Amino acid sequence: MCAFHRDANGHLLVDSTPLAEIADKLGTPLYVYSGNGIRDAFTSFASAVAPVAGNVHFALKANSALGVIALLARHGAGADIVSGGELDRALAAGIAPADIVFSGVGKSRTEIAQALTAGIGQINAESPAELDSISSIANELGVVAPVALRVNVDVEPGTHAKISTGQRSTKFGISTDQREAADLYHRLHDDPNIAPAGLAVHIGSQIQNLAPFEKAYCALLDLGQSLRSEGMPVPTLDLGGGVGVDYDGGTATDFTDYGALVQRIFKNTGFTLGFEPGRAIVANNGVLLTEVIFVKQGDNKRFIIVDAAMNDLLRPTLYEAHHNIEPLSNLGPAIGLADIVGPVCETGDYLGRERQMPNLQTGDRLAVMSAGAYGAVMASSYNTRPPAGEVMVLDGKVNVLRQQRSVKSLLDEESIPNF
Numbered sequence: 349m350c351a352f353h354r355d356a357n358g359h360l361l362v363d364s365t366p367l368a369e370i371a372d373k374l375g376t377p378l379y380v381y382s383g384n385g386i387r388d389a390f391t392s393f394a395s396a397v398a399p400v401a402g403n404v405h406f407a408l409k410a411n412s413a414l415g416v417i418a419l420l421a422r423h424g425a426g427a428d429i430v431s432g433g434e435l436d437r438a439l440a441a442g443i444a445p446a447d448i449v450f451s452g453v454g455k456s457r458t459e460i461a462q463a464l465t466a467g468i469g470q471i472n473a474e475s476p477a478e479l480d481s482i483s484s485i486a487n488e489l490g491v492v493a494p495v496a497l498r499v500n501v502d503v504e505p506g507t508h509a510k511i512s513t514g515q516r517s518t519k520f521g522i523s524t525d526q527r528e529a530a531d532l533y534h535r536l537h538d539d540p541n542i543a544p545a546g547l548a549v550h551i552g553s554q555i556q557n558l559a560p561f562e563k564a565y566c567a568l569l570d571l572g573q574s575l576r577s578e579g580m581p582v583p584t585l586d587l588g589g590g591v592g593v594d595y596d597g598g599t600a601t602d603f604t605d606y607g608a609l610v611q612r613i614f615k616n617t618g619f620t621l622g623f624e625p626g627r628a629i630v631a632n633n634g635v636l637l638t639e640v641i642f643v644k645q646g647d648n649k650r651f652i653i654v655d656a657a658m659n660d661l662l663r664p665t666l667y668e669a670h671h672n673i674e675p676l677s678n679l680g681p682a683i684g685l686a687d688i689v690g691p692v693c694e695t696g697d698y699l700g701r702e703r704q705m706p707n708l709q710t711g712d713r714l715a716v717m718s719a720g721a722y723g724a725v726m727a728s729s730y731n732t733r734p735p736a737g738e739v740m741v742l743d744g745k746v747n748v749l750r751q752q753r754s755v756k757s758l759l760d761e762e763s764i765p766n767f
């Protein structure tokens with residue numbers, strides 16, 4: 349069942365708690381997550397891939413609230429991180445260093461040293477220069493670095509261009525054309541400062557069709573098997589993230605088909621598999637609550653001006669992403685189309701355009717649906733707007749995960765020079 353649904357009186361609930369009650373108590377704009385929904389999505393993903401004995405590393409970039417990470421850690425999740433900051437978050441939330449995978453094309457020397465000192469389970473390297481850097485830092489620290497190679501198998505993932513990473517034209521991974529990746533794997537095997545951990549792939553995000561996964565995974569398996577036949581140890585194949593969700597209905601994602609595909613390709617191949625789902629665990633288990641400030645009739649358009657904006661949820665502006673927008677209570681039938689916009693001084697500041705909306709008034713409240721992934725984590729303080737706070741409802745209890753930042757805290761970070 350979907351974590352967000354309406355009761356018989358038309359009130360929008362998170363599990364069984366009315367969202368209006370939360371908005372009354374904690375104000376808006378506010379991110380609200382269903383802890384039960386997040387937990388259920390994670391356990392259903394984990395059981396879909398359980399027959400192939402996979403390690404599931406939640407991609408923290410999708411939602412890195414400590415409370416969310418800690419909840420997932422309790423249910424067996426590891427972490428996929430992309431910065432030293434995310435490493436600190438994973439550790440603070442109680443994830444064991446061995447259950448952390450470090451991805452990304454530009455890890456600084458400080459971040460690599462931080463990861464090796466913490467003893468993390470796997471670093472996914474993406475270039476020869478990065479391998480040199482990891483090797484020299486491991487040597488300095490007197491440790492052996494567990495390194496997997498992220499390869500680029502040149503697969504078009506069929507998603508938005510800005511979140512496609514599978515093609516050769518992107519900055520990601522090491523080409524599997526010719527012998528580039530294979531030769532580099534031999535090099536990492538011969539390096540006494542490095543323990544080869546395997547191969548990794550991630551072709552993009554919000555992928556709604558299994559065909560690109562199949563292509564990429566088969567190419568990864570081929571390379572893994574051919575390296576093994578050359579005597580290389582290849583313990584792990586890391587399959588990345590990318591499983592898409594339904595932004596229209598906001599229903600729970602069914603991972604069965606994805607799990608079946610993975611089983612069909614990797615069963616009895618002897619590789620330990622790794623997974624890095626982000627969006628699929630959290631997207632439909634979060635909403636952004638907002639309140640109508642004014643309703644303004646333009647020349648031929650109604651603008652619903654709300655107190656959340658592109659600084660809180662950037663996805664519509666950045667990717668033309670669609671999020672359903674729903675009143676918290678039943679406000680009657682739609683009276684026509686409207687744009688739901690924030691107060692930021694840009695025409696691109698909208699949460700939804702051309703939506704059928706009821707007769708909204710100042711003070712009415714709305715939920716921007718499917719905002720649990722890549723929402724709060726991509727917020728900024730543009731226009732000196734402190735980003736919205738985050739709460740998680742778990743077993744009926746409302747837990748504040750992060751207060752809305754204050755303008756004072758923003759100003760306190762700055763200083764004026766002595767002119």
Ligand code: LLP
Nearest residue numbers: 407451550553554589590624625626627722
């Ligand atoms: N692993 C790696 C190496 C990644 O780069 C990503 C996402 C993931 C895993 C998790 O992918 P997921 O399961 O969430 O699709 N801000 C964009 C999405 C960017 C995704 C970046 N990488 C959005 O709002 O749609």
